[in-house]
Amino acid sequence: MAEKAREVVDRLIKRKEHISFAESCTGGLAAAALVDIPDASRVFDASFVTYANEAKMKYLGVAEKTIETFGVVSEEVAGEMARGCAKANEAEVGVGISGVAGPGGGTEKKPVGMVCFGFFVNGRTETFTRYFGEIGRNEVRRCSVEFVYEHLCEMLEEAPLC
Template sequence: MFPEDLTARAAALIDLCRSRKLMLATAESCTGGLIAGLITSVPGSSDVLDCGFVTYSNAAKTRMIGVAADLVQRHGAVSEEVARAMAEGALAHSAADVAVAVTGVAGPGGGTALKPVGLVHCAAARKGFPTQARVLRLGDIGRDEVRIETVRAALEMAYEIAGP
């Protein structure tokens, strides 16, 4: 279902988390659950995946993982601030030690001059460590491609923050 390189990356993340006794959570907007779906495609993922939150709407971000509505209003759902709050909220609302979050404009519509199609904000949080953020400027490469590249970046971030 997923490209082989992504499945291999997910397996490596699972192995790392298992060896460090870390549980994972995801908070996803533009990927709609693909990160959690990829992780669960790997046998043994239940050892490390606590849960995945699909918080596609702004209201869901607030209701499910505690992202402050005024934060979304001030910065917009597609922002570093909201991605960080999503990752930290996923930690706070789960039994996870590590959480990764993504929010962006997958397209084909919905982009603006300030937040064009292909703009994605990713964040990774780990208990006891500073939350990390990354911005992707993928361009209008197609909805599926934006989502897959976002999954790729999220896996990398989760691996990096689980590794220290």
């Protein structure tokens, strides 16, 4: 993961862009992986850990209607989280993460190990859902952060510069 995080930092420096995270189930691990990299301060100012629905609405601008309609663990909410954190921190890149890390809290439709992701890069939003399975709370969180950095590398390679 450190190699991919280094690649994200290098690409953001080259692009003269900044990143912000809005994390729920990962509890700050994605931001922590970034600040493990030297020069992270050149691309990172602030992030959010918004565990409660109210925090997602207050700090990220997630619409209550979106949570009511799709549930907090949804691509729709993760996308709004990504856009909201980028906007709040005037960053070109935002990442939203919401999921069920376990061991409890899962349902038939949203089982333990289901994590939704939102990626906002220069006005373009992509969302994804990954099912990591019941592999343990910390492993779901680790796999989620690994996915974030892998996908960021792809997006930053493909996205046009501002």
